[in-house]
Amino acid sequence: xxxxxxxxxxxxxxxxxxxxxxxxxxxxxxxxxxxxxxxxxxxxxxxxxxxxxxxxxxxxxxxxxxxxxxxxxxxxxxxxxxxxxxxxxxxxxxxxxxxxxxxxxxxxxxxxxxxxxxxxxxxxxxxx
Amino acid sequence: xxxxxxxxxxxxxxxxxxxxxxxxxxxxxxxxxxxxxxxxxxxxxxxxxxxxxxxxxxxxxxxxxxxxxxxxxxxxxxxxxxxxxxxxxxxxxxxxxxxxxxxxxxxxxxxxxxxxxxxxxxxxxxxxxxxxxxxxxxxxxxxxxxxxx
Numbered sequence: 001x002x003x004x005x006x007x008x009x010x011x012x013x014x015x016x017x018x019x020x021x022x023x024x025x026x027x028x029x030x031x032x033x034x035x036x037x038x039x040x041x042x043x044x045x046x047x048x049x050x051x052x053x054x055x056x057x058x059x060x061x062x063x064x065x066x067x068x069x070x071x072x073x074x075x076x077x078x079x080x081x082x083x084x085x086x087x088x089x090x091x092x093x094x095x096x097x098x099x100x101x102x103x104x105x106x107x108x109x110x111x112x113x114x115x116x117x118x119x120x121x122x123x124x125x126x127x128x
Numbered sequence: 129x130x131x132x133x134x135x136x137x138x139x140x141x142x143x144x145x146x147x148x149x150x151x152x153x154x155x156x157x158x159x160x161x162x163x164x165x166x167x168x169x170x171x172x173x174x175x176x177x178x179x180x181x182x183x184x185x186x187x188x189x190x191x192x193x194x195x196x197x198x199x200x201x202x203x204x205x206x207x208x209x210x211x212x213x214x215x216x217x218x219x220x221x222x223x224x225x226x227x228x229x230x231x232x233x234x235x236x237x238x239x240x241x242x243x244x245x246x247x248x249x250x251x252x253x254x255x256x257x258x259x260x261x262x263x264x265x266x267x268x269x270x271x272x273x274x275x276x277x
Binding site for chain 2: 041045076077080
């Protein structure tokens with residue numbers, strides 16, 4: 001499936017502040033030896049309708065719910081908000097910003113943020 | 129409790145406003161889906177928010193359940209209710225035991241009698257489960273032959 005391909009995170013100009021109300025998606029952060037892994041829940045967002053940009057120190061994730069209720073459907077019960085998603089996370093010196101990677105699958109966006117070289121565990125050889 | 133949206137004067141279009149009034153009453157008294165309560169979120173489960181729609185000959189349910197593989201999602205009809213459930217392990221194999229976890233959810237949606245449970249269809253895309261619930265065809269009078277002995 002094509003949606004499993006990696007999405008390259010790109011660096012762009014600051015994005016314009018959105019006026020419509022946005023929903024902050026649920027997310028998790030975990031850590032491995034070499035990277036931080038952020039998983040963001042954005043069900044209902046197609047790969048082409050989401051964007052991850054680095055704006056200064058901020059990692060800005062936006063996703064549009066492109067699905068529209070067809071005219072002939074009548075809403076009976078509503079629990080799912082129709083707002084778009086927006087999540088802003090602050091990056092610090094521990095992240096190597098040039099090598100962020102992301103992929104989207106089944107409504108979950110996974111971001112891989114490699115750790116900066118300086119904070120990686122370092123083994124020091126002892127010269128005898 | 130949800131507020132009902134404000135309507136402009138019903139005098140302008142009495143026919144369609146009558147139909148709308150019925151819809152509102154249905155919604156108020158839960159006529160169509162008798163005891164559908166908002167998604168509750170027990171600590172050990174994730175939420176499964178749903179939207180319900182009505183079309184001419186079917187109902188449509190949309191549920192947001194991100195992060196599941198199609199084979200880990202289950203849809204059943206149990207005792208007149210649609211039961212959606214799913215489980216997924218979020219842990220990576222190389223993670224330590226403390227880091228691996230499991231996500232699961234269950235949602236029970238009472239179905240109106242008019243739904244033809246043999247024709248229910250579902251699809252899963254971008255973490256959204258869409259279930260089509262067709263209404264039964266008009267109930268035909270059935271003739272039962274009685275054997276006279």
